[in-house]
Amino acid sequence: MQQLDLEVLYSLKNVPPWGRRVFSEFSNDMLSETRPFPCVFGVEGFKQGSLRFAFIESSTSRDALKDLAGALKLYLEEARELGKNTSFVAFFKPEEKKTLEQYEKQFWYILQHLHQLDEKKWPENIPADPDHYLWEFSFHDEPIFVVCNTPVHEKRASRRATTFMITFQPRWVFDGINGETQIGKLFQKTVRDRLEVYDSVPAHPSLNWYGKTETREWRQYFLMDDNNLETSKCPFHASLEKQKTNTSEVAYSFPSDFKEFRVERGVGGSLEKVTMELLPIKGTGYVEVQKDEPFKAHPTHTHPTNEVLHILSGSVSMEVGGELITCQEGDRIYLPKETLHGSLAGIDGCLYVIAVLK
Template sequence: MTSITQTPLLDAVTRLENYRVRMVDTTTDERPADEPEWYKRALASFRLNVGQVEYPCHFGRNAMEWGLLYTTWLETGRHDDLAPALAAFLDYAQPEAELRKVFAIFVEPDGIPRTHKEYGQQFWRLLSSLNAADTQPWPHDVPKLPEDPNWEFSFHGHPLFVFGAAPTHSVRRSRNLCDTLVLLFQPRTVFEGIEGGTPAGTVARRRIRKRLLAWDNAPAHPSMGDYGDPSNFEWRQYYIAEDDSDVFPTCPFGFGAAAAAARPSTS
């Protein structure tokens, strides 16, 4: 019998399943039996919101419709599962970097009522814990200080755009996708060709902002700028307020385990 050597892509697919990272299949409502009920409900709500034709971010809707959206769930007390799941997704996405793949992580609700700021604190704690668990060097061309306009969150050697969607968004409905916190990750490579200042990027942003105004009944948050713009700080876009203010006056991100422990509280 001829032996078949497993390819790196097949290895990556196996790791996806090992960490319960699954493509959203819009052709069926059936879900695997091992998925918890809270996650099934949250995912159904997510699909209903993002799948609407009027949803402002057509990139997100297209990713779901074209089989490029991957999701998993994060159980209470199992936050160590976050880092290997994200690493598995990035290893899987990298060979086809030209495809605009998106990864959404649903955080299990623990029954504790939270304010919008408290969801933000949870969001930033998870990003800091990812950084503390990262086994790969921070990209050499990405600054380590969020106060630098060229900073962006990076993990497993990849610069990423990240944002948090919370159920406490009532005005900015585009960031209320279900009844729990969702973290969405996009490799920076998905924006190649549509960067700020490019003709395609200008058209895409104008279209999204116009749709945001109709969907959210509010203009885009003033922090929603273009990456690399000296007046723009990427971290301010990750978790936004209902009004035009910032949820946090300074970035809550802690670089490395020591920094995460020593950083001042955002409460």
């Protein structure tokens, strides 16, 4: 088996003991000749020393995710010098195994947090709405295709890893390669042929070329072990502050009446500013601040009045109409009266303002 020069790591001395083990397993997968790994670009990049790696001590710690953001930024600044087969792989410290559904939430939490830590605005040429066929996760002004692997994937072995792992692949590595070109068709056939042998479940129906009107990139990021489309709506949202140069031009006020549940993303604002915005402009009502501890659950219930919730810090997942919608710092939730809903605070709890119109 081909030996890999460990200088491809940022610094071997900085790799923790757990990192050496998971990297060894990763190396075995990449270099296996009897069971070729399906990602052709990844395998070739690994052999060429074009991949870069980070070993992250926690998937939830703010400091650890800052380390991830810093490492990803450094990688993107040097990536074009590494060639077309480059990728950035983040290994997370092994922990007690979770369910696939829990790993999926963890994955989207990380992408959302990276977005919040991004020093640059969302690229102007990339739609902010994940339901747009040209949407792609972006960081440091670079659109990036993202793939998540977990230790609990079984049937879909191509998405299995020794530990929770996220791979970031700059969109430009696919330039000139698509379903309309001969090289693209050959690439797709090679990958599909390998998947057929590697996985015990057929290729996921969401796998498709970027740019096709029926493609939704986010659906390809985290695949379940079967071919059901588990998540109906993308949990990620691009912050309004990262899309607009001057957010002070946007004015908000608590409306006297609304009939549909909706979420305004990335509104932002200090406690004083939010409070003044949410004070009822007519009629009577009040504003209060509430704090939920981590994973605090509110069972499904209704309110006799319209309410607006503004997330000051942390996150909360709202269950409304059978859907689970995750809201982050700066989001504003419009909850019509008599709407059946429940909620679960995120890993850091949730601090929010509630405006009630009587």
